[in-house]
Amino acid sequence: MPGKVELSKLFEDTNVLHVYQGKELIKNRAVTVSDIYRPGLELTGYFDFYPSNRIQLLGRTEISYANMLDHESRLEVFNKMATSETPCFLISRSLPVPRELSEAAVKKQIPILTTPESTTYILSVLTQYLREHLAERTSIHGVLVEINGMGVLITGASGVGKSETALALIQRGHRLIADDRVDVYQRDHDTIVGEAPKILNHLMEIRGIGIIDIKDMFGVGAVKDHTEIKLVIKLENWDPKANYDRLGFDQDKREICNVEVPQVTIPVKVGRNLEIIIEIAALNFRAKQMGFDASITFQKQLANLINQNTQADEVKGEK
Known part of the structure; x- marks a missing residue:
């Protein structure tokens, strides 16, 4: 059976996460893969290879792009991103959570977490933690x-x-x-x-x-x-x-x-x-x-000694 890490344990052990929405849900969610995903193409509507079973991390780039979309587009994208196997959504830098993401998460019973840390830092911390705890x-x-x-x-x-x-x-x-x-x-x-x-x-x-x-x-x-x-x-x-x-x-x-x-x-x-x-x-x-x-060092010294003895024998032979 594949290993898993309870979301509540991840929350307690890392000590850098905050619950924005769905505190009662984190006890029932688990992470089964160590990779963290930053949705990029999905925000444009491309979902052919969307890894929905990973923690979905949205940083400044993702939130900024989402804010450029109209309400209907954001609602459609976030509803597709919110699946039954998605462990949680995580927003870095304590950025404002889009209303459409909040609505989609409520509908699919997915917690939303936030962190004041940068996207790169939290990505590194969570990946290392999950690799250690999910390793065979x-x-x-x-x-x-x-x-x-x-x-x-x-x-x-x-x-x-x-x-x-x-x-x-x-x-x-x-x-x-x-x-x-x-x-x-x-x-x-x-x-x-x-x-x-x-x-x-x-x-x-x-x-x-x-x-x-x-x-x-x-x-x-x-x-x-x-x-x-x-x-x-x-x-x-x-x-x-x-x-x-x-x-x-x-x-x-x-x-x-x-x-x-x-x-x-x-x-x-x-x-x-x-x-x-x-x-x-x-x-x-x-x-x-x-x-x-x-x-x-011993090999070199032995080789030097053999070489010196060989040279000495040759000199004696010449005499």
Whole structure:
């Protein structure tokens, strides 16, 4: 089933909208698409591809053009724009609402909202809000923490030590987003956002202790509602036969919601300080993003050393 956002929730959460007409109607209306529509050709009478299921946003340009039309033309246009599936009409810049639009909205039981914000600004705000709330969500077994402002998803088999490692990271000043189950969604083509299910918000399970509240124990600075997932750390039990990356040349990835996220596999072994290793992995990843790659530096230095030795051998051979 397609997702939907109740118009009343949109109204409350964005805090930039006002009800001009139909306050009792917003509880019964919902938005099912994230795109906002600014009717242009429709004001001239062309309705062949009119997306009636979107929020209809009228700004200075649309209202000015509508005011140029005669009463009958405005009435005809707005009656066609007002359909049973139209969530609402929205007027930006607190512009005067045409009387004909008000009449058409009353007839079809469609609320009219206004905002003092500019058309471009309100378009951006509502589109981003709707994209986040209408995005398809999935759940991942793991722990999501924010290390120095970067979202790191820690995954691995049950009992490998994900929660204990995350707890140690929190003690080192980093923040918890979600433990055990992480709800993720795609914000745009390249961005994945993770958050905790409401029932698990700020909570963490530690085997042998039980459920603890990170917010109560460490303060509000130790938790965060959501973050972009930039890196995946996969913890797995040490296998002496496995061939682990030692130089950093290999670049593994994990696909989450059709987006490939860089992944680093870290073997778990008694005596390894996992929280420090994960912290360094996050710092190293950020350094690579900024163009500082230690593996490339090592390659260059190795190539220079080989070249120098080769030249020295050639000189000896000549003698």
